[in-house]
Amino acid sequence: MTSDTETPSSETLQDRPPPTRPFSFLNSPAVKFVLIGFVTVMLMIPSTFVWVLVEERADRAREVSRDIASSWGGTQEINGPYLVVPFTETYDAGLGDKRETVIDRRTVVLFPQKLEVSGNVSVEERKKSIYSLPVYHGSLNLSGRFSAPPDGMFEPRHGGTIDIPAGKAVLVIGIGDVRALRSEVTLGLDGNETVSFEPGLGPLSMTPTPGVHQTATPSGINAQVAPLQWRKGFSFDIPLQLNGSTAIHVAPAGQTTKVAMTSNWPHPGFTGAFLPESRKISAQGFEAVWTIPYLARGIPKVLETNQVPLQDKLLGVKFVEPVNFYQTISRSMKYAIGFISLSFLAVFVLEMRTGWRFHWIQYGLVGLALIIFYVMLLAFAEHFGYGPAYLIAAGAATLLNAAYIGSSLRSRTAGLVMTVVLASIFGVLYALMREQDFALLIGSVIAFVALAVTMYVTRSIDWTGRGERHPSAAMEHG
Incomplete structure (x- = not known):
């Protein structure tokens, strides 16, 4: 129904x-x-x-990244090498009873005639909790040659007497985070002599580079160069083993500078005052080459300063995460x-x-x-x-x-x-x-x-x- x-x-x-x-x-x-x-x-x-x-x-992710970087190494900045020669000018100033002897302490910085920087940067991701940060171990080599100083480099400003102390000339390299050096650093001179580097920048100082995150106050290392060597010119070879994170920067310290860098990181972000003239990027990593001639650098061969030069003319690469979500x-x-x-x-x-x-x-x-x-x-x-x-x-x-x-x-x-x-x-x-x-x-x-x-x-x-x-x-x- x-x-x-x-x-x-x-x-x-x-x-x-x-x-x-x-x-x-x-x-x-x-x-x-x-x-x-x-x-x-x-x-x-x-x-x-x-x-x-x-x-x-x-903000929490950035805080954890800073914690990882402080333990492993921050953004690295390799600035140098420079030949630093301190000297003094002694002269009399004033008139009559107020006349006195003044000692003016000055510093000359010489740039390498030629500088080649080559290295491999091995990148990996370090995790802490749910956060990660790209960190790297860099194997770099700095080689090149300093020519003999030009005539008239030590000219008096006040008509006084120039005195160049023996044994005070040093080779200086500025480094963004010295704590991240993984081995002792030695200076090879003319292929037959080795000098150990000491901590510090000698008579120079180094300020943090604007826009570059660093976990420590920038400093550096120095090695003494004998007067007989720096007066006639010398070749150098400096191997560096150092850790870092996020990015690595190099200064074009040579009158002519060539930088060749390879890495296993497939997401490079090239940055700085100079971009690579050639680069190759694949899923296995990247290769990049920079060549900076003397005129492009815009700085004379000799500079009188107490600051590490070229801090505003760095070149480098950031190890970019594929997606910053x-x-x-x-x-x-x-x-x-x-x-x-x-x-x-x-x-x-x-x-x-x-x-x-x-x-x-x-x-x-x-x-x-x-x-x-x-x-x-x-x-x-x-x-x-x-x-x-x-x-x-x-x-x-x-x-x-x-x-x-x-x-x-x-x-x-x-x-x-x-x-x-x-x-x-x-x-x-x-x-x-x-x-x-x-x-x-x-x-x-x-x-x-x-x-x-x-x-x-x-x-x-x-x-x-x-x-x-x-x-x-x-x-x-x-």
């Missing part, structure tokens, strides 16, 4: 026509559109808290309002097309799910990396919102449409984060396309909500 009333199956609940609604001011599409805009603006409050969370985690997520937060607005536009259009009501609180819930996407992205990226984290967070947010919107609008089609829309939005956001140079271009095109689609699909909507027919629709059915 069949009952007169049957329970509708789940299939009949899908895509069924919406109930008719009496006109009210709050039901009008125009008011709903304004309410959606208000909800979008209010969602900027939790998104700001998420941005603060991202910055807090980034803290910076990437922080940048993506700038697109949050557009990201949420596009999602709400899609829901609004579906609401107008299906006729089912979607309350403004439901819009807020959809927006909160999109905000939580950023939190999930941050949390998973710290453990699994940016790519897998983005896939997990975006997939979860897409499925949750598509299912919720489809069930709320009583339409499987609406759910499928939102799945496509959200997947497209997440794909565009990912492309924006990966292509920084084209972010503005991509964003402007997407905004224009989104507006054009919205204008097209809402062209027949009665924004007053009174049920009046659009003139074009009336003509079609007239």
Whole structure:
């Protein structure tokens, strides 16, 4: 026996026509559109808290990186070698009873006629807790030649007497973090004599280089050079074994300088005053060669100073992490309002097309799910990396919102449409984060396309909500 009333199956609940609604001011599409805009603006409050969370985690990561660098070695800066010769000028100053003898202490710095720096930098990632930092061990060799000092190098300024103390000339190398030297450093002279280096920069001083993060006050090493050698010129050979992290910089100390560097790190970031004239980058690492001639350096062959020269003319390479996800997520937060607005536009259009009501609180819930996407992205990226984290967070947010919107609008089609829309939005956001140079271009095109689609699909909507027919629709059915 069949009952007169049957329970509708789940299939009949899908895509069924919406109930008719009496006109009210709050039901009008125009008011709903304004309410959606208000909800979008209010969602900027939790998104700001998420941005603060991202910055807090980034600060924590930098703090752990500094801890690792302080134990292993910071950003290294190899500046030298320079031949430093201190001397004095003695002269009389003043008149009458106030006449006195003055000793003026001066320092001359000579640059190598030729300098070749070659080395291999072996990079690995050191982890502490969930954070990691690229650290390296560098095997470098500095070789070249100092020519005999030019005539007239020790000229008196005040007409006094010049005195060059015997045994005070030293060869100086500035190093960003001396604590990270892994072996004793020796100076090979003319291929037949070896001199050990001592700590310190002798009569020179070295200031931190702007923009270069260092975990210790820059210092250096020095080795004594006999007068008979530096007066007639000499060749040198200096092997260096040192640790460091993040980056390595070299100064073009020679009148002509050649730097050849190899590494197993496949993501180099070449930086400094000079870029390599040739480079080769592969999945196994990179090779780079710099050649800096005398004129390009812009400094004379002899300089009178008490500072290590060329601290503002370094060249080098940063060992860049493939994705700095803290910076990437922080940048993506700038697109949050557009990201949420596009999602709400899609829901609004579906609401107008299906006729089912979607309350403004439901819009807020959809927006909160999109905000939580950023939190999930941050949390998973710290453990699994940016790519897998983005896939997990975006997939979860897409499925949750598509299912919720489809069930709320009583339409499987609406759910499928939102799945496509959200997947497209997440794909565009990912492309924006990966292509920084084209972010503005991509964003402007997407905004224009989104507006054009919205204008097209809402062209027949009665924004007053009174049920009046659009003139074009009336003509079609007239």
